[in-house]
Amino acid sequence: MTALRYIAPITLVVLAACVLPAKVTPLPSGAQDFVEYCAACHGVGGTGNGEIASTLSKRPADLTGLAKRNGGQFPTTRVMAKIWGYTGGKGGSTIMPNFGPLLDSETVPYDGGDGIMTPTPIRLAQIAEHLMTLQKP
Numbered sequence: 015m016t017a018l019r020y021i022a023p024i025t026l027v028v029l030a031a032c033v034l035p036a037k038v039t040p041l042p043s044g045a046q047d048f049v050e051y052c053a054a055c056h057g058v059g060g061t062g063n064g065e066i067a068s069t070l071s072k073r074p075a076d077l078t079g080l081a082k083r084n085g086g087q088f089p090t091t092r093v094m095a096k097i098w099g100y101t102g103g104k105g106g107s108t109i110m111p112n113f114g115p116l117l118d119s120e121t122v123p124y125d126g127g128d129g130i131m132t133p134t135p136i137r138l139a140q141i142a143e144h145l146m147t148l149q150k151p
């Protein structure tokens with residue numbers, strides 16, 4: 015009995031070491047990416063009150079009202095285009111930065127609301143999903 019008490023945890027550790035791939039960095043979640051790439055301006059809750067918001071020439075949009083301002087429906091495609099559009103600073107705004115790492119991630123088929131499965135960088139899709147959870151009625 016005593017021996018088993020020691021062997022079981024060791025076996026688990028050894029098993030985990032065999033099963034888990036050695037060098038896979040886990041993908042950040044949509045919430046984590048939002049905090050990392052968006053919250054400085056838009057605020058962790060998305061209301062537009064991020065730390066550096068007051069230093070900007072334009073007030074960051076309140077992202078919790080995206081659905082409400084769109085007749086109650088979350089404008090997924092528009093939001094994604096907005097983020098996507100900033101690649102290389104060609105999005106018409108100099109305020110939002112380039113979100114390269116988000117856009118370079120592996121693509122997954124994702125329906126942005128138009129009923130068409132479009133290959134979409136997974137981290138971009140995750141951010142959109144996270145934004146949906148922040149919507150206020």
Ligand code: HEC
Nearest residue numbers: 051052055072073074075093096097107109110111113141
């Ligand atoms: C450096 C500050 C800054 C960062 C970082 C930033 N934004 Fe913005 N964002 C703004 C400002 C300012 C606006 C409003 C003016 C404009 O549209 O450019 C805006 C507007 C938007 C809009 C348009 C809202 C609408 O009503 O159409 C979306 C969507 C958005 N941001 C999403 C994001 C997401 C998602 C991230 C992170 C991946 C992000 N932003 C990071 C400053 C920022």
